[in-house]
Amino acid sequence: MSKHSSADQAPIPTAPVPPAHWAASYEEEPTQASAPPQPNGMTALKPFGWAKDNLFNTPLNTALTVACLFLLWLVVPPMANWLLLNASWSGSSEACREAAGACWSVIVVKHRLIFFGTYPYDEQWRPFLACALFVAMLGASGVRAFWRPWLAVAWTLTLVGMGVLMWGGVAGLTYVPNDRWGGLPITLMLSVFSIALAFPLSILLALGRQSSLPAIRTFCVGFIEAMRGVPLVSVLFMASVMFPLFLPEGVTVDKLLRALAGMTLFTAAYLAEAVRGGLQAIPKGQYEAADALGLSYWQKTMLIVLPQALRIVIPPIVNQFISAFKDTSLVTIVGLYDLLTAATVATTDPEWRPYFAEVYVFAGLMFWIFCFSMSRYSQWLERLANRYTRR
Amino acid sequence: MTANAIIELRKVGKWYNSYHALRDVSITIGKGEKVVVCGPSGSGKSTMIRCINRLEAHQTGHIIVDGIELTDDVKAVEKIRRKVGMVFQNFNLFPHLTVLQNLTLAPIWVRGMAKSEIEEIAMMYLKRVRIPDQAHKFPGQLSGGQQQRVAIARALCMRPEIMLFDEPTSALDPEMVKEVLDVMTELAGEGMTMVCVTHEMGFARQVADSIVFMAEGSIIESGSPAEFFENPKSERTRQFLGQILEH
Numbered sequence: 001m002s003k004h005s006s007a008d009q010a011p012i013p014t015a016p017v018p019p020a021h022w023a024a025s026y027e028e029e030p031t032q033a034s035a036p037p038q039p040n041g042m043t044a045l046k047p048f049g050w051a052k053d054n055l056f057n058t059p060l061n062t063a064l065t066v067a068c069l070f071l072l073w074l075v076v077p078p079m080a081n082w083l084l085l086n087a088s089w090s091g092s093s094e095a096c097r098e099a100a101g102a103c104w105s106v107i108v109v110k111h112r113l114i115f116f117g118t119y120p121y122d123e124q125w126r127p128f129l130a131c132a133l134f135v136a137m138l139g140a141s142g143v144r145a146f147w148r149p150w151l152a153v154a155w156t157l158t159l160v161g162m163g164v165l166m167w168g169g170v171a172g173l174t175y176v177p178n179d180r181w182g183g184l185p186i187t188l189m190l191s192v193f194s195i196a197l198a199f200p201l202s203i204l205l206a207l208g209r210q211s212s213l214p215a216i217r218t219f220c221v222g223f224i225e226a227m228r229g230v231p232l233v234s235v236l237f238m239a240s241v242m243f244p245l246f247l248p249e250g251v252t253v254d255k256l257l258r259a260l261a262g263m264t265l266f267t268a269a270y271l272a273e274a275v276r277g278g279l280q281a282i283p284k285g286q287y288e289a290a291d292a293l294g295l296s297y298w299q300k301t302m303l304i305v306l307p308q309a310l311r312i313v314i315p316p317i318v319n320q321f322i323s324a325f326k327d328t329s330l331v332t333i334v335g336l337y338d339l340l341t342a343a344t345v346a347t348t349d350p351e352w353r354p355y356f357a358e359v360y361v362f363a364g365l366m367f368w369i370f371c372f373s374m375s376r377y378s379q380w381l382e383r384l385a386n387r388y389t390r391r
Numbered sequence: 392m393t394a395n396a397i398i399e400l401r402k403v404g405k406w407y408n409s410y411h412a413l414r415d416v417s418i419t420i421g422k423g424e425k426v427v428v429c430g431p432s433g434s435g436k437s438t439m440i441r442c443i444n445r446l447e448a449h450q451t452g453h454i455i456v457d458g459i460e461l462t463d464d465v466k467a468v469e470k471i472r473r474k475v476g477m478v479f480q481n482f483n484l485f486p487h488l489t490v491l492q493n494l495t496l497a498p499i500w501v502r503g504m505a506k507s508e509i510e511e512i513a514m515m516y517l518k519r520v521r522i523p524d525q526a527h528k529f530p531g532q533l534s535g536g537q538q539q540r541v542a543i544a545r546a547l548c549m550r551p552e553i554m555l556f557d558e559p560t561s562a563l564d565p566e567m568v569k570e571v572l573d574v575m576t577e578l579a580g581e582g583m584t585m586v587c588v589t590h591e592m593g594f595a596r597q598v599a600d601s602i603v604f605m606a607e608g609s610i611i612e613s614g615s616p617a618e619f620f621e622n623p624k625s626e627r628t629r630q631f632l633g634q635i636l637e638h
Contacts, residue, residue: 283481283483285479285481285483286483286485288446288479288483289477289479289483289484289485291444291446291472292444292446292472292475292476292477292479292546293472293496293497293501293545293546293549294469294472294473294497294501294549295496295497295500295501296469299500299501303496303500304485307487308485308486308487311487
């Protein structure tokens with residue numbers, strides 16, 4: 001097709017070698033082996049030299065270092081004693097009363113109640129299996145090699161399987177109505193489903209907020225501002241108490257579903273603002289280039305704008321996810337038993353009542369495990385997304 | 392020339408609020424013609440060529456491209472954008488896509504071409520702009536000159552009948568200007584209709600069929616390069632040429 005050979009033209013520098021400073025930005029992750037020697041003598045061989053250079057280099061730093069060490073000495077040993085060394089790990093509540101430290105036996109005794117709430121005791125293998133399946137699928141969905149069409153099929157099967165396990169009523173499983181569900185399954189399902197539904201909704205809201213059609217723009221702005229202007233507790237309360245009043249007689253919407261809807265709408269409003277931040281960071285030239293190539297609005301949005309905008313806002317989006325995960329504990333006000341509520345119920349047993357602190361530490365640890373995993377995953381995702389794009 | 396006109400602007404006017412950006416701009420460009428538009432900054436030259444594919448909407452007058460009048464009708468705009476390729480000052484490559492994906496995206500989604508077919512064509516265009524070895528890199532890894540050549544190849548992949556260039560070399564380091572101008576010169580030699588806003592007077596003299604000089608939103612004069620450079624009609628043109636040819 002080339003009608004001109006380049007031979008008869010002035011020599012053209014074909015593809016000049018990029019300057020060295022680019023190389024670092026696009027090569028695979030630099031290996032540790034090629035890392036430059038660390039500055040200011042921070043090597044393992046000279047810990048005293050390092051401490052002298054960094055912790056005791058000025059009188060002020062010396063004073064601060066000493067003060068910090070003193071604080072640590074005040075806090076860490078008693079904490080370690082309570083948490084681990086003097087703790088009672090098994091046995092009855094009598095054994096706990098004699099021990100000076102934490103009473104972890106309460107977790108051993110009450111863990112079924114904390115994890116599964118009022119689900120029939122003998123059937124609790126079912127929510128356990130459902131949660132294990134769910135967490136395994138969530139983990140698998142994070143692996144890049146599994147981002148294939150069959151993942152959607154696997155998810156469909158998982159959700160059906162979870163429904164069968166939780167509700168039962170088929171295949172010889174006894175029926176368990178969802179007002180008896182509680183604990184970890186409620187926390188996991190409410191948070192994951194509300195986030196999964198809120199995310200696409202938030203993108204539509206963010207796009208709608210920038211729409212040139214006044215009706216759509218006004219609706220989106222109104223919705224976002226209304227949701228952001230009220231506490232989640234009141235949204236849940238409205239969904240749970242007031243919403244049924246508007247329904248015709250005889251029509252009922254499940255309590256769990258109403259709470260899910262409330263959480264979804266609330267999370268979507270916050271996420272929409274995070275997504276809007278990303279949309280606004282996309283240079284005008286990107287829109288113009290897409291327009292000039294003849295892409296339609298949706299092609300431009302899905303292929304050019306969103307892939308770039310969402311990359312930029314991974315940190316605030318995950319922040320919102322983490323926030324939503326923790327906010328599930330507020331569904332207690334509409335009478336649902338999430339993990340934290342189930343833990344509270346576990347402390348009402350007179351025999352174990354003195355050990356409520358241990359129960360809450362344990363519940364906190366459960367929340368922390370999930371939130372910390374999300375946070376670490378987002379860091380990995382960010383590195384993956386920004387590997388090649390210098391911005 | 393009017394007989395085979397492919398772009399026709401008739402008394403086009405445009406305002407940004409109260410700022411009058413284009414004043415009764417009329418110009419006819421024939422098929423295969425190369426037009427260089429020059430003028431001081433703020434003269435409306437970029438606005439004018441951005442009206443031709445409706446990145447900007449004009450408010451009065453008529454713009455007719457290949458027999459289709461540009462109006463608010465989205466279908467007409469889409470039709471024209473398929474025929475008109477554009478190259479921007481700041482390249483505007485899609486940074487999240489590889490060079491090859493930048494080239495094939497629009498043909499796949501807008502023209503509905505098969506991926507294998509358009510990839511072959513895209514590689515051919517990359518060879519023509521002399522960077523086939525960069526196909527699988529991301530735009531951020533290329534030099535400015537290379538990025539602009541990718542942008543030209545991207546526009547060509549849509550098989551346009553008209554190419555618009557909006558100051559294609561203004562954002563480039565001086566040593567990269569030549570590689571981009573060479574590609575444009577080659578393209579001109581193949582009979583492409585080109586409208587180019589540029590300050591590269593050497594390129595204008597060598598390639599242009601006619602040169603249009605704009606100031607304050609109006610076309611002050613237009614003519615062949617010989618006339619324009621040797622014998623400018625208006626005082627305003629002489630002043631402009633004096634300023635840019637001095638150094």
